[in-house]
Amino acid sequence: MTYIEPAPLQKENPLESMMQRFDVAFKLLNISPEMYDILMVPRKQVVVGLPVTMDDGSVRVFEGIRVVHSTILGPSKGGIRFDPDVNMDEVKALAAWMTWKCAVVDIPYGGAKGGIRCNPREMSKGEIERLMRAYTGAMLDVFGPDRDIPAPDMGTGENEMAWLMDEYSKAYGMTVNAVVTGKPLVLGGSLGRKEATGRGVMVSAISAMEKLRINPYRATAAVQGFGNVGSHAASLLHERGVKVVAISDVTGAYYNEKGIDIQKAMEYREKNKGLLEGFADATKISNDELLTLPVDLLVPAAKEDVITEDNAAGIQAKLIVEGANGPTSASADEIINEKGILVVPDILANAGGVTVSYFEWVQNRIGYKWTLDRINRRSDRIMKDAFDRVYQISQEYKVPMRIAAYMVAIKKVADTYKFRGGY
Numbered sequence: 001m002t003y004i005e006p007a008p009l010q011k012e013n014p015l016e017s018m019m020q021r022f023d024v025a026f027k028l029l030n031i032s033p034e035m036y037d038i039l040m041v042p043r044k045q046v047v048v049g050l051p052v053t054m055d056d057g058s059v060r061v062f063e064g065i066r067v068v069h070s071t072i073l074g075p076s077k078g079g080i081r082f083d084p085d086v087n088m089d090e091v092k093a094l095a096a097w098m099t100w101k102c103a104v105v106d107i108p109y110g111g112a113k114g115g116i117r118c119n120p121r122e123m124s125k126g127e128i129e130r131l132m133r134a135y136t137g138a139m140l141d142v143f144g145p146d147r148d149i150p151a152p153d154m155g156t157g158e159n160e161m162a163w164l165m166d167e168y169s170k171a172y173g174m175t176v177n178a179v180v181t182g183k184p185l186v187l188g189g190s191l192g193r194k195e196a197t198g199r200g201v202m203v204s205a206i207s208a209m210e211k212l213r214i215n216p217y218r219a220t221a222a223v224q225g226f227g228n229v230g231s232h233a234a235s236l237l238h239e240r241g242v243k244v245v246a247i248s249d250v251t252g253a254y255y256n257e258k259g260i261d262i263q264k265a266m267e268y269r270e271k272n273k274g275l276l277e278g279f280a281d282a283t284k285i286s287n288d289e290l291l292t293l294p295v296d297l298l299v300p301a302a303k304e305d306v307i308t309e310d311n312a313a314g315i316q317a318k319l320i321v322e323g324a325n326g327p328t329s330a331s332a333d334e335i336i337n338e339k340g341i342l343v344v345p346d347i348l349a350n351a352g353g354v355t356v357s358y359f360e361w362v363q364n365r366i367g368y369k370w371t372l373d374r375i376n377r378r379s380d381r382i383m384k385d386a387f388d389r390v391y392q393i394s395q396e397y398k399v400p401m402r403i404a405a406y407m408v409a410i411k412k413v414a415d416t417y418k419f420r421g422g423y
């Protein structure tokens with residue numbers, strides 16, 4: 001039997017959430033109205049059918065998406081997501097967020113995102129490899145080291161990036177490692193890329209704590225999502241003295257008021273098929289309960305629209321640092337702002353990942369490897385500078401940091417259009 005998984009019904013729409021913030025920021029800037037459509041409409045939307053032979057001999061057809069939102073600042077950049085909830089509006093929102101994110105941290109990339117609706121937790125390694133190779137084959141005209149450079153996102157990691165690089169390189173008859181970032185180190189991956197997004201979250205959190213006069217050594221945190229972003233964010237926050245009292249994944253949330261041993265949780269997850277299910281030394285609570293714990297810092301690092309108008313009123317954290325893309329729906333913004341919670345928005349807080357991806361691409365292009373120390377120092381500086389710039393705009397215009405971040409991004413992209421012209 002061949003079939004394509006239907007897209008699930010969703011109450012919140014990340015594309016609408018993105019556009020609502022975009023509209024507010026755009027109105028605050030003195031930019032010509034025609035720029036609105038230029039910035040809003042993605043440059044390219046590609047949808048492909050991907051037949052894949054499953055281990056039992058049956059053939060399943062998956063739908064693969066790649067949206068290139070903008071290439072005005074440089075080649076488009078953005079991860080590939082494997083998740084049962086992938087749909088076109090989500091990928092369009094994620095692609096636009098990549099454009100804004102790269103502009104906020106001032107790196108020379110446009111924005112893109114890809115996704116395949118599938119459940120990698122229910123697929124074998126061989127099935128995932130065949131799916132990734134089929135997707136790459138179908139996207140040969142889209143990807144390219146000077147055109148569109150993918151990377152990992154939810155449900156994908158260094159293995160998938162290695163298969164992408166191999167498939168692309170075979171098609172072009174030479175090794176092209178700069179076509180993708182987030183690769184294994186032996187294939188030209190960069191030191192520090194795995195931890196980079198979580199590290200940027202930590203730098204953002206510490207910077208925001210300084211503004212709020214919160215002492216990290218007396219602070220508590222809850223981290224939703226214990227994948228690439230959440231686990232490294234939790235571990236690095238712990239290193240800086242923050243007591244992480246709750247972590248979570250798809251199996252539920254795990255709470256210990258004395259603090260979770262993050263290293264132990266990471267080791268447990270590795271031995272337990274990537275899941276926290278059964279993790280001892282903690283009480284199991286729900287992912288919703290985690291969001292409303294009495295902590296100083298909340299780090300949503302799983303997926304979109306987990307903070308909504310339904311639960312925002314119950315949030316007790318003083319500070320939210322968004323590790324995930326779009327974890328707060330636009331409907332929750334007003335409630336959160338009225339409560340006086342400082343939010344470091346996704347397009348700033350999680351930009352450490354694409355920043356070190358940029359470093360990986362630079363290293364691939366020059367054929368030279370940087371040390372971890374150099375990478376961490378440079379990415380920390382970029383993250384801190386971007387934080388300070390966005391914070392300063394938020395003070396100047398008396399707007400939340402989210403709107404300030406959109407303002408910084410939109411202005412940069414619109415200014416670039418003005419010089420390049422051609423429309």
Ligand SMILES: NC(=O)C1=CN([C@@H]2O[C@H](COP(=O)(O)OP(=O)(O)OC[C@H]3O[C@@H](n4cnc5c(N)ncnc54)[C@H](O)[C@@H]3O)[C@@H](O)[C@H]2O)C=CC1
Binds near residue numbers: 154155225325351
């Ligand atoms: N990997 C990266 O470098 C970057 C990722 N992001 C964003 O960060 C978020 C997480 O991405 P990764 O850590 O890469 O993904 P991942 O696949 O490594 O981890 C995702 C984690 O979230 C958990 N999760 C999934 N659905 C959940 C739910 N409904 N409730 C609670 N937990 C749930 C999973 O069990 C897993 O622990 C996504 O929004 C992604 O777009 C943003 C910037 C860069």
Ligand SMILES: O=C(O)CCC(=O)C(=O)O
Binds near residue numbers: 098
């Ligand atoms: O590392 C990259 O190029 C992109 C990572 C990503 O998908 C994101 O920042 O949301």
